[in-house]
Amino acid sequence: MTTSALTQQRLKEAILASVGAAINKGELNGEMPGFTIEIPADRTHGDLATNAAMVSARAFRLAPRKIAEIICENIDLTGTNISRTEIAGPGFINFFYDKSFYADVLNEIKTKGDSYGRSDMGQGKRVLVEFVSANPTGPMHVGNARGGALGDSLSSVLEWAGFDVSREFYINDAGNQIEKFATSLEIRYMQLFCDGYEMPEDSYHGQDIIDHAKNFADKYGDSLVNESSDKRRKALVDFALPQNIEGLERDLKKYRIVYDNWFRESSLHKSGEVKKVVDLLTEKGHTYESEGAVWFRATEFGADKDFVLVRSNGLPTYVVPDIAYHYNKLAVRGFDKAIDIFGADHHGYVPRLKAALTALGVDADKLDVVLMQMVRLVRNGETIKVSKRSGKAITLVTLLDEIPIDAARFFFNTREANSHFEFDLDLAIEQSSKNPVYYVQYAHARICNILKNLESEGVEIQNCTTQDLYRLSTDEEIELIDKLALFTEETEAAARDYDPSRITRYVTEVATLFHKFYNACRVKSEDTQLMQARIALCLAVRTVIKNVLDMFKITAPEQM
RNA sequence: CUGUCCGUAGCACAGCCGGAUAAUGCAUCAGACUCCGACUCUGAAGAUCGAGGGUUCGAAUCCCUCCGGGCAGGCCA
Numbered sequence: 001m002t003t004s005a006l007t008q009q010r011l012k013e014a015i016l017a018s019v020g021a022a023i024n025k026g027e028l029n030g031e032m033p034g035f036t037i038e039i040p041a042d043r044t045h046g047d048l049a050t051n052a053a054m055v056s057a058r059a060f061r062l063a064p065r066k067i068a069e070i071i072c073e074n075i076d077l078t079g080t081n082i083s084r085t086e087i088a089g090p091g092f093i094n095f096f097y098d099k100s101f102y103a104d105v106l107n108e109i110k111t112k113g114d115s116y117g118r119s120d121m122g123q124g125k126r127v128l129v130e131f132v133s134a135n136p137t138g139p140m141h142v143g144n145a146r147g148g149a150l151g152d153s154l155s156s157v158l159e160w161a162g163f164d165v166s167r168e169f170y171i172n173d174a175g176n177q178i179e180k181f182a183t184s185l186e187i188r189y190m191q192l193f194c195d196g197y198e199m200p201e202d203s204y205h206g207q208d209i210i211d212h213a214k215n216f217a218d219k220y221g222d223s224l225v226n227e228s229s230d231k232r233r234k235a236l237v238d239f240a241l242p243q244n245i246e247g248l249e250r251d252l253k254k255y256r257i258v259y260d261n262w263f264r265e266s267s268l269h270k271s272g273e274v275k276k277v278v279d280l281l282t283e284k285g286h287t288y289e290s291e292g293a294v295w296f297r298a299t300e301f302g303a304d305k306d307f308v309l310v311r312s313n314g315l316p317t318y319v320v321p322d323i324a325y326h327y328n329k330l331a332v333r334g335f336d337k338a339i340d341i342f343g344a345d346h347h348g349y350v351p352r353l354k355a356a357l358t359a360l361g362v363d364a365d366k367l368d369v370v371l372m373q374m375v376r377l378v379r380n381g382e383t384i385k386v387s388k389r390s391g392k393a394i395t396l397v398t399l400l401d402e403i404p405i406d407a408a409r410f411f412f413n414t415r416e417a418n419s420h421f422e423f424d425l426d427l428a429i430e431q432s433s434k435n436p437v438y439y440v441q442y443a444h445a446r447i448c449n450i451l452k453n454l455e456s457e458g459v460e461i462q463n464c465t466t467q468d469l470y471r472l473s474t475d476e477e478i479e480l481i482d483k484l485a486l487f488t489e490e491t492e493a494a495a496r497d498y499d500p501s502r503i504t505r506y507v508t509e510v511a512t513l514f515h516k517f518y519n520a521c522r523v524k525s526e527d528t529q530l531m532q533a534r535i536a537l538c539l540a541v542r543t544v545i546k547n548v549l550d551m552f553k554i555t556a557p558e559q560m
Numbered sequence: 561c562u563g564u565c566c567g568u569a570g571c572a573c574a575g576c577c578g579g580a581u582a583a584u585g586c587a588u589c590a591g592a593c594u595c596c597g598a599c600u601c602u603g604a605a606g607a608u609c610g611a612g613g614g615u616u617c618g619a620a621u622c623c624c625u626c627c628g629g630g631c632a633g634g635c636c637a
Contacts, residue, residue: 041579041580051579054617090618175637180636308635318637344564344631348632348633371565373566415572446596453596454596508584519600519601559597
């Protein structure tokens, strides 16, 4: 348990004991209801505060401030890291840390080192995080860049919080998208040799399709022109698709994303799992036929509308392989939790997927979907329209050519998933300190530099005693340690909320407090004891920053 | 029309399972290096938390209505 959590737990016990004592003495009559201990926003209101006296006013039939007085008179704070209490406002009881708290925090960080911030909250539960899953029919776009940074970082956050995480990419290598891909390739190929081939409105118009057709022609010439359309399409897809999938893997790897598994939709067709979904639902009586199509009674399982599983032409709709895929994750492979990172445009589809899983006897609560709002690209203060059809969208690759990986991975995690992201290209390309990642990295480099300078002057880093650490007492030092103390709780909260942006905000605050400390306090000093204590503080800050940057797979430079 | 997410300072955004003076960055203005790296720091100014009602000791936070915006709702994915 962390110093911070332990302190709060012991305080809670002390408050309960105090109330118990007061009841025994007859000072209070009634039953103590639940209360909370929290960290006040305004720290002049103490380091911790409780609403115990206010929530119990009704039960004890006394004014909150009177109850607060009784609690404070009876409380025994021995061994709690709390040195004094104060009654304030409508009846809050405020508590102030003893200096032993701060020394405990620094000792904890030193002991735990690169595992400081980790938690066993997840108890080793197996979690599958699926993210990006871009269509292999073309290049990835900026939305995938956000999804990638979010999904990969969320996976890391969950690992730090004690979950057993698998990262997975779902390849849509079957179905309509592939048919469209084949059509596009075929037409581009034929255009190289014959007139009279026009690209349909709903085909892929990107340059990548033209390039594939050309590359094929360069290698195999016009050998396909006189073949049947079926053969031609298959040959072109067999040629282009593997290249695209390799490209996805390569580009994502460059983005520092490495998956545990690439799952192919086609495997679900081959294994019969897609067909099995329809069969199972039909066996259980959850389907009906209408207008030649097979419908699923989704409304009976909480969805807003029934939907089609098998079209009147006999082909399954896109949902069926998706259902089979999620059934596979939870029922076949037995993950305790499946987390999907989806674009917000898929939000209406989540209840349907869950309805189908429920109908199949799977606990739909095991599926959590993180909806990610669109990225709005802004250049020169104007929104860039992203048109997929024209193929003019900014791709992940061009984005990463323009901005550093560190910046992209951090930047995309500065905002919670379910809020629109305004991505200012000028700003990102500028690589200025406006991008918070530089601010955080600078703090890290600065600490390394201080230590290097001290070392070159012959200063040896010593083990600080608790007495040494008590020398840390300025506001800047105390606030900084206070912030460092909360890292583990932040990790847990970020995991609980599926929100890595909590951590990037947190580490930015750590960097801010460090820079403030740096400006206010000199580490180098004639006073050896104080200097050693400040070195210990610097080391603790460096550990926290390094751990966060490692978590996000961002470099922690020793100089910049 | 129905569902869903959002609306907080000039801009971009925290805070949202109710708590004390609504936090931060950019931009603006005024300051700080003969001193461990100024990619930094200090200070000022800037918000009737979209509007109205309700719930209660207390609402940016919970409930209802309305206004404004994004996205869905098709045998497309």
